Amino acid sequence: MSLLVVGSVAFDAVKTPYGKTDRILGGAxxxxxxxxxxxxxxxxxxxxxxxxxxxxxxxxxxRNIDISGIVRxxxxxxxxxxxxxxxxxxxxxLDTQLGxxxxxxxxxxxxFKESEYLFLANIxxxxxxxxxxxxxxxxxxxxxxxxYWIGGHRQNVATMLQNVNAxxxxxxxxxxxxxxxxxxxxxxxxxxxxxxxxxxxxxxxGATVFFRDGAYGMSKHPFRAPTLPIEAVTDPTxxxxxxxxxxxxxxxxxxxxxxxxxxxxxxxxxxxxxxxxEAFGTERLQKLTREEIDERYKIFRELTHLE
Amino acid sequence: MSLLVVGSVAFDAVKTPYGKTDRILGGAxxxxxxxxxxxxxxxxxxxxxxxxxxxxxxxxxxRNIDISGIVRxxxxxxxxxxxxxxxxxxxxxLDTQLGxxxxxxxxxxxxFKESEYLFLANIxxxxxxxxxxxxxxxxxxxxxxxxYWIGGHRQNVATMLQNVNAxxxxxxxxxxxxxxxxxxxxxxxxxxxxxxxxxxxxxxxGATVFFRDGAYGMSKHPFRAPTLPIEAVTDPTxxxxxxxxxxxxxxxxxxxxxxxxxxxxxxxxxxxxxxxxEAFGTERLQKLTREEIDERYKIFRELTHLE
Numbered sequence: 001m002s003l004l005v006v007g008s009v010a011f012d013a014v015k016t017p018y019g020k021t022d023r024i025l026g027g028a029x030x031x032x033x034x035x036x037x038x039x040x041x042x043x044x045x046x047x048x049x050x051x052x053x054x055x056x057x058x059x060x061x062x063r064n065i066d067i068s069g070i071v072r073x074x075x076x077x078x079x080x081x082x083x084x085x086x087x088x089x090x091x092x093x094l095d096t097q098l099g100x101x102x103x104x105x106x107x108x109x110x111x112f113k114e115s116e117y118l119f120l121a122n123i124x125x126x127x128x129x130x131x132x133x134x135x136x137x138x139x140x141x142x143x144x145x146x147x148y149w150i151g152g153h154r155q156n157v158a159t160m161l162q163n164v165n166a167x168x169x170x171x172x173x174x175x176x177x178x179x180x181x182x183x184x185x186x187x188x189x190x191x192x193x194x195x196x197x198x199x200x201x202x203x204x205x206g207a208t209v210f211f212r213d214g215a216y217g218m219s220k221h222p223f224r225a226p227t228l229p230i231e232a233v234t235d236p237t238x239x240x241x242x243x244x245x246x247x248x249x250x251x252x253x254x255x256x257x258x259x260x261x262x263x264x265x266x267x268x269x270x271x272x273x274x275x276x277x278e279a280f281g282t283e284r285l286q287k288l289t290r291e292e293i294d295e296r297y298k299i300f301r302e303l304t305h306l307e
Numbered sequence: 308m309s310l311l312v313v314g315s316v317a318f319d320a321v322k323t324p325y326g327k328t329d330r331i332l333g334g335a336x337x338x339x340x341x342x343x344x345x346x347x348x349x350x351x352x353x354x355x356x357x358x359x360x361x362x363x364x365x366x367x368x369x370r371n372i373d374i375s376g377i378v379r380x381x382x383x384x385x386x387x388x389x390x391x392x393x394x395x396x397x398x399x400x401l402d403t404q405l406g407x408x409x410x411x412x413x414x415x416x417x418x419f420k421e422s423e424y425l426f427l428a429n430i431x432x433x434x435x436x437x438x439x440x441x442x443x444x445x446x447x448x449x450x451x452x453x454x455y456w457i458g459g460h461r462q463n464v465a466t467m468l469q470n471v472n473a474x475x476x477x478x479x480x481x482x483x484x485x486x487x488x489x490x491x492x493x494x495x496x497x498x499x500x501x502x503x504x505x506x507x508x509x510x511x512x513g514a515t516v517f518f519r520d521g522a523y524g525m526s527k528h529p530f531r532a533p534t535l536p537i538e539a540v541t542d543p544t545x546x547x548x549x550x551x552x553x554x555x556x557x558x559x560x561x562x563x564x565x566x567x568x569x570x571x572x573x574x575x576x577x578x579x580x581x582x583x584x585e586a587f588g589t590e591r592l593q594k595l596t597r598e599e600i601d602e603r604y605k606i607f608r609e610l611t612h613l614e
Binding site for chain 2: 086204
């Protein structure tokens, strides 16, 4: 089944304790679609500038990703420059140039409208809702957001929450959204705002999914997926989007959505995030094989299962 | 099999967002022994002052803990006063009065010397090594330490590491001890300093155990135990010691020590820590039943296991 993602396709300049890059392919929709492409057929809606060339297109095509929804406009692509210190969970933004992304107004091509799975990567929540409305047949919709929208556009985020089945955010975003320092309480408050499932990503500690009572046949208890303790986190950029790609990609590859599928999706999310950070940018995801993914999935099981 | 613990038996005054207490029973050896007593026979070595009365003794006796090794001296018991803000992982110490604990020089009574399991709670590493030397028959020794000893008495901590089978510390202590911000790298550096196993406690994110190559038949991969996401962490004091009690207590209750036992011990550690924080001081541990422990163990499995 096909999975449509709407979000940024961009260029990044990243500095970490392990090195630096001047300008490499990045963006949430890029990491998401590369990651998810190991599980299902991907379609991308994004806007890029004239600096987006055949070379970048090839990265998507090599993974059989449909990029006919990536619109090219006069100007430059979204550019982000950031630096990570020893705390790999927190990026310091050095520069952001919106470029053509500043006037992004995503339109879903007719041929994409039958996609049953949709992921709304981190963009203006008004645009997320607009895309959702253009996809009336989507049976499972995931969404992301960030502190900028939660702080300054709370009402629009609340509307977006009414339009997604699952929200995927990190610890600090969950606390900010719920105005509550307790993650367990924050989770219940956020679920009351709309989504049936809430995935909270804990960086190097894994991720937890919380459910509304009875949703997807889940018990009242959350489910927690680990990450692999990695000695050298070369570049954390895109880890959360790669997690979301593994999570949504696996769900989209399955006939039904139930408790078991959700749990496996959490594991695949963690697996994809753990690969992503092993090299700069999308390098590791580009070289990855399904065999490596399945191998690491087994290690995740070994990391957490009693027998 | 019997488990001997050496550490502090104290009084605490604690303030958290959920309330405050003026002076309640506390101390690492107290939390540890109450927690471990659900799994095996406990013996405690500690020093207390004249303020330690029949009322406090009764807390230990109710759990069938042998306190004949608790020496009473002229003066006051160790007293700690602390406050927790919204970040339950970090206590702000308001007051510390060592009292009779300042001249603690633990001597192991002859009748305790055949104990096969020993836990060296957080005290001066010189005293930890002294106790270890008095217990030549101990077949498995766990130890704890803290930033104070790591920062100011590093060489003594290094000697202690040569004298324990397992070290149990938290994230920041592991990073400080190894001079390395990466937990995975820090773990390998600490294991090279002596212990066969290193348990790193992540607070609300659970705990990970790392092993020296081949130790206890473990694979090269670590094992991670969860915690239960708790809405109201009433009092985090003693959570780490309660974890250690569940971990060591379960190990001491088993005939052999292998990979499976280690993994279950990690789960029991997490279970006991999760109970401890539900009420002030030792209140929850005092009221606990083995049935509740086994029930939560099942929930921990449900939280983490794919099927």
